[in-house]
Structures are given as structure tokens and as C-alpha cells.
């Protein structure tokens with residue numbers, strides 16, 4: 001059916017979005033495009049540019065282009081040129097083009113998370129009005145009846161109760177520590193630690209390799225690095241802001257918190273010998289502006305996300321290991337899918353069921369694939385086959401066909417192989 005979802009009062013539908021992260025803000029923009037009213041309630045007292053680097057892959061860039069925010073994002077980011085894989089001795093294993101350089105219509109962006117959030121926030125303020133994002137409001141409970149859902153809030157600063165808000169639909173876009181998810185699934189255990197701890201940082205550094213390369217090197221047992229630039233010429237002398245992540249198998253880990261400060265002393269030993277002719281890794285780590293520590297955790301896929309008029313989106317729905325650059329991407333695809341079903345179903349309850357049927361199995365497979373065979377599985381294969389020794393010729397260790405199969409397999413599961421993107425029809429305009 002191609003009608004507009006309507007509220008129980010017969011007017012136009014309205015939606016409460018809990019959380020102004022990348023998922024919640026993108027949902028607001030897609031809802032506005034579908035002419036569905038919404039308001040975002042965010043617990044942080046102000047939206048600050050937190051985090052470090054993230055990658056937006058072509059499936060999510062396609063969605064951003066549909067929203068008309070691609071130009072703003074291009075100005076804020078690096079258009080990633082290639083993926084390059086090395087062993088811990090700095091020997092090249094595999095190189096492949098990415099984004100536009102691989103023939104995709106839409107680019108891969110490497111960018112500071114705060115910049116993505118700011119681009120989205122600017123677009124939301126401009127299109128929905130400055131009052132559409134209410135900060136300092138922590139959602140603590142949700143009730144619903146046949147005609148609507150009510151979200152209850154308290155001040156994130158003082159803890160006092162704030163006025164409750166009623167809408168036709170409430171969507172929990174409240175991230176890894178989602179309150180809405182806990183309300184739905186109170187029996188769920190704590191996050192599952194993968195056995196790998198991560199330290200993340202940003203360092204001012206001259207361009208490495210192509211100046212737009214996403215580098216993965218080493219392997220988790222002895223230390224792995226992911227390195228890519230997120231901003232060009234930050235100091236007028238051509239240096240870039242380089243994002244790096246050090247990953248190491250260790251029982252030592254802390255609770256997950258995106259903003260926990262870490263220390264190089266806790267992991268740099270694993271990388272002390274990494275002096276390559278293309279990069280001095282210990283120096284890159286030592287010169288970091290700041291280091292954050294974060295355990296690699298996820299949660300088992302949920303049996304359901306939607307109950308009546310309430311649903312989940314993004315990390316609240318499907319926290320996954322950050323190994324395939326898909327956390328933000330899948331949240332963005334959720335947002336587009338949800339706006340489309342709310343637009344095309346008369347009954348919001350049916351719309352949320354349909355959203356779950358479309359997105360839950362898909363994202364569950366990405367969660368599982370990130371455990372089993374993410375893109376860095378290429379490094380695991382070489383580590384195991386060489387017994388963690390330098391090789392004479394990489395083609396004696398792994399064939400080009402195997403490398404391509406590992407890489408393409410992940411793209412298909414996560415939905416950013418070229419065929420899937422070409423098949424995607426753009427969101428129909430409201431007048432169609």
C-alpha cells in the first residue's frame with residue numbers, strides 16, 4: 001500500500017526519536033523527507049564532537065546522497081582511495097581500490113565521528129528547525145496503549161523528572177547502552193567480550209602511502225593496527241589527522257565506554273618493532289593527541305526489536321564488533337528502511353513489524369560475519385599459514401582469488417557489493 005501512515009487521531013504521524021547519534025539524526029532526516037513529524041530527545045546536555053574516526057562505506061554514502069548531505073560530508077572527510085593489508089613485518093599482502101576508486105557511484109568517507117554528527121545536526125536544524133533536537137533529556141521508561149506511546153524522561157544533569165511526551169511511534173536510537181533495549185529485553189546478559197581490547201587515537205602526521213589509504217596490519221594474537229587519515233592538511237603544512245586503532249588479544253579489558261582515556265604503556269610493547277620504510281608505528285602511537293580504550297564487544301542478535309509502536313535502531317538494535325566499518329552504516333540503512341515503511345504503511349504497528357522483518361535478519365548476519373570473517377580475515381589467513389613469519393612471495397601463501405573471495409564475501413553480507421547498490425532504487429519522492 002502506498003499511503004501515508006497516519007496517527008490514531010487521523011492526522012499526520014509523529015515519531016519520538018530517543019538519541020541524537022548518527023542513527024537518530026539520520027532517521028530524522030529520512031522522516032522529514034517522507035513528511036513525517038518527529039522530535040529527537042538526547043541525554044547529553046550538549047552535542048559535542050566525540051569519538052575518533054569512522055568509515056562510511058558506499059551503501060551508507062548512497063543513503064547520505066539521497067538526503068543531499070554528501071557535499072557537506074565530502075568537505076569534512078577524506079575520500080578513501082584503497083584498502084592495503086600488511087603483515088607485522090610491513091610486507092604487503094593485498095591492495096584493492098575502495099569507494100569511487102573501485103567504480104562505485106558513491107565514495108567511502110574516512111571521517112571524524114564528530115564531523116558526521118555535526119553535518120547531520122546542521123541538516124536537521126535547517127530542515128526541521130533548531131527545536132527539533134532536545135538535549136539533556138534521558139529516556140527512562142516507555143509505555144504504550146492502542147493509540148500511542150509515551151516516553152518518560154529525566155534531566156541528565158539533575159536527575160529531576162521532565163515532562164513525558166506522547167507520539168504515535170517511539171524509536172530507541174540510544175546506542176550501545178540503550179535504555180529502550182533494556183526495557184524490552186531485561187534478561188539480556190552483559191556485552192560479550194571478544195578477547196580483543198582496542199586502543200584508539202589520532203595523531204598529526206604526514207600523508208602515509210597514497211594519503212587516502214586504509215591500512216590494516218598484523219594480527220590480533222600479536223597485535224594488529226588499523227590506520228587511516230580522517231582530515232587533510234590540518235596545520236597548513238600538509239599534515240593529516242591520522243586515526244589509528246591498536247587491537248590486541250588480552251584478557252585485560254574495561255567496561256565499554258566510548259570516551260574512556262587509555263595509555264600507550266598498556267599496549268605499545270606489541271608494536272615496538274614496527275619500523276617500516278613506509279611508517280614508524282611506535283612514533284605514530286607516541287605522538288598521539290589522545291588515546292581512548294575500548295573493549296571489542298558485541299551482543300547476540302535479538303529475537304525481536306519491535307513491540308507495538310516502539311522499536312530499536314542502530315547500535316541499540318544490533319551492537320557489533322567494529323571490524324568491518326559497519327556500525328554507522330547499518331544504523332543509516334535502518335533509518336532509511338524505517339522511514340520508508342512508516343511512509344508506505346497505513347498502520348504504524350504493521351510498519352514496525354515490516355521494518356523488523358527487513359532489517360533484523362540482515363543485521364544479525366552482519367553481527368555474525370563480523371565475528372567470523374570480517375575484512376581483516378585476510379590477515380588471519382596469512383598469520384596462520386606463515387606461522388607468523390615473514391614470507392618470500394605472498395602468492396605462495398594465499399592466492400589472489402582467495403583474497404578477493406574473502407573481501408567480496410563480506411561486501412555481499414553487509415550489502416555494499418556493487419550489484420546490491422546498483423539494484424537499490426532511490427527513495428521515491430513524496431509526490432510520486
Ligand SMILES: Cc1cc2nc3c(=O)[nH]c(=O)nc-3n(C[C@H](O)[C@H](O)[C@H](O)COP(=O)(O)OP(=O)(O)OC[C@H]3O[C@@H](n4cnc5c(N)ncnc54)[C@H](O)[C@@H]3O)c2cc1C
Pocket residue numbers: 018019020021022023024041042043044050051052053054055113137138139140173174175176177178179258259313314315316322327328329331
Ligand atoms: C561518544 C561516542 C563516541 C563514539 N566514537 C566512535 C568512534 O570513534 N568510532 C566508531 O566507529 N564509532 C564510534 N561510536 C559509535 C558509532 O557512532 C555507532 O556505532 C554508530 O554510529 C551507530 O550509531 P547510533 O546512532 O546507533 O548510536 P550512537 O552513535 O552511540 O548514538 C546514541 C545516542 O543516544 C544517546 N543516548 C543514550 N542513551 C540515551 C537515553 N536513555 N535517552 C536519550 N538519549 C540517549 C547517546 O548520548 C548518543 O548520542 C561512538 C559513539 C558515541 C556515543
